[in-house]
Amino acid sequence: MPEPRVALVTGAAGGIGRASALALAEAGWDVALADVREAAGAAEAVRVLGRRALAMALDVTSKAGVEAVVARILAEFGRVDALVNVAGVVGFGSAAEMPEAEWDRVLAVNLKGTFLACQAVIPAMRAQGGGRIVNIGSIIGKNGGNARPWLDRAEQQRSGSAAYGVSKAGVHALTFFLAKELAADNIAVNAVAPGPIASAMTTTFPDALKALIPVGRMGTAEEVARVVAFLAAPETGFVTGEIVDVNGGMWMD
Ligand SMILES: NC(=O)c1ccc[n+]([C@@H]2O[C@H](COP(=O)([O-])OP(=O)(O)OC[C@H]3O[C@@H](n4cnc5c(N)ncnc54)[C@H](O)[C@@H]3O)[C@@H](O)[C@H]2O)c1
Numbered sequence: 001m002p003e004p005r006v007a008l009v010t011g012a013a014g015g016i017g018r019a020s021a022l023a024l025a026e027a028g029w030d031v032a033l034a035d036v037r038e039a040a041g042a043a044e045a046v047r048v049l050g051r052r053a054l055a056m057a058l059d060v061t062s063k064a065g066v067e068a069v070v071a072r073i074l075a076e077f078g079r080v081d082a083l084v085n086v087a088g089v090v091g092f093g094s095a096a097e098m099p100e101a102e103w104d105r106v107l108a109v110n111l112k113g114t115f116l117a118c119q120a121v122i123p124a125m126r127a128q129g130g131g132r133i134v135n136i137g138s139i140i141g142k143n144g145g146n147a148r149p150w151l152d153r154a155e156q157q158r159s160g161s162a163a164y165g166v167s168k169a170g171v172h173a174l175t176f177f178l179a180k181e182l183a184a185d186n187i188a189v190n191a192v193a194p195g196p197i198a199s200a201m202t203t204t205f206p207d208a209l210k211a212l213i214p215v216g217r218m219g220t221a222e223e224v225a226r227v228v229a230f231l232a233a234p235e236t237g238f239v240t241g242e243i244v245d246v247n248g249g250m251w252m253d
Pocket residue numbers: 010011012013014015016017034035036037058059060061085086087088089090109113136137138139193194195196197198199200201202
């Protein structure tokens with residue numbers, strides 16, 4: 001990858017997305033920041049670090065939307081060396097009882113959005129001789145959810161996260177498939193699977209669950225971002241098809 005390297009970070013207005021954009025900027029990357037919410041603040045923080053930044057509105061569930069974002073990056077920066085798929089929504093409800101609409105909403109953003117963004121960057125990465133894709137999965141995509149036996153049955157159903165977990169397991173599987181499909185193109189594809197990270201998504205995370213984290217605290221967005229930057233680096237291209245846990249010891253596999 002010639003300098004300056006260019007990354008697209010989706011969900012860049014959020015906790016992990018913004019931290020990932022900044023970690024990449026610190027490592028010398030220019031960054032395109034895309035989100036349904038305003039990402040101008042995160043873009044300005046990238047510029048403060050001396051890198052170019054481009055903030056764009058994007059709904060990752062739109063194929064035309066992600067294609068337009070990639071086209072604009074190619075027009076403005078000339079290349080796209082890494083895609084970091086951070087955009088995501090939390091979902092609630094048990095698999096047995098959640099409404100169909102909730103299932104569709106969560107799968108559309110977390111899984112289909114990741115799939116569409118990957119498809120949108122692959123032609124450019126192939127044409128330029130390589131690239132990196134880093135997806136954000138989740139501990140919940142591996143462990144069947146964090147059990148909360150202290151809740152009554154109705155509350156357990158409300159606080160379940162089955163669609164979310166299934167979407168993230170899908171992200172892990174998509175990572176495996178793309179890693180094999182794209183290995184010969186010098187495109188490494190990996191995922192980070194965070195445990196509970198302090199962010200807008202986890203403001204209601206219960207203390208009883210926090211107590212189950214072996215390191216005794218929630219993680220930080222910066223701790224996830226460090227791993228994102230490592231997996232995006234040109235020097236780590238032999239790491240591919242890997243799901244890296246960042247979960248304080250809460251789940252090991
Ligand atoms: N916080 C955690 O504990 C945790 C744990 C495991 C995985 N994750 C994953 O990390 C990622 C980032 O989460 P976060 O904690 O920073 O939460 P966050 O809510 O701060 O960030 C998520 C961002 O995604 C954006 N987004 C939502 N729908 C979108 C769409 N359709 N198109 C474009 N952008 C959209 C939001 O606007 C937001 O800025 C998510 O994929 C989440 O599932 C978070």
